[in-house]
């Protein structure tokens with residue numbers, strides 16, 4: 341029995357337009373699979389992924405994936421309540437989803453407080469249909485105060501694990517250092 345094993349648990353949410361690939365990213369990370377079509381779900385699903393960080397420290401990410409009713413503000417509010425960390429996701433082939441980034445950040449902060457988040461440009465496998473330049477993304481990532489910007493493909497799996505891992509570690513480090521105050525502490 342490991343008596344000195346400490347478990348740190350954080351709630352993560354994903355914000356971004358419908359269709360950008362939020363559910364697909366979660367499915368890829370949790371189950372390592374990709375399906376072209378998902379049935380809309382009501383409410384939200386919760387997954388847990390534990391990450392062995394170092395001797396004696398395990399970080400658990402509770403990943404909340406919002407379902408098809410995500411356009412409703414009340415649901416998003418319930419969904420985001422108490423979240424510690426987030427992805428804000430857009431689709432690199434969809435300009436409208438990119439232009440919504442600032443609004444998503446404001447919505448996230450309104451419901452969850454000022455929590456750390458990574459900006460994700462998903463569908464990197466569709467590079468030939470790219471509608472958003474890396475320069476534009478670097479700028480908006482800076483403007484909204486994202487920890488980082490990562491381009492992923494839930495379809496091929498490119499950078500998906502890295503993105504979740506990076507968020508997990510950054511979240512742990514920032515809450516432990518006191519840079520952010522965990523809602524779960526109060």
Ligand SMILES: Nc1nc2c(ncn2[C@@H]2O[C@H](COP(=O)(O)OP(=O)(O)O)[C@@H](O)[C@H]2O)c(=O)[nH]1
Pocket residue numbers: 356357358359360361362363364365375376377378462463464465466492493494495496
């Ligand atoms: N080519 C490609 N399609 C993707 C990717 N991620 C998601 N999709 C597709 O985009 C659509 C919306 O994905 P979904 O995960 O349901 O988006 P959500 O509404 O943000 O949860 C689905 O048809 C997915 O198969 C990706 O990385 N590449």
Ligand SMILES: [Mg+2]
Pocket residue numbers: 362363364406407408
């Ligand atoms: Mg979804």
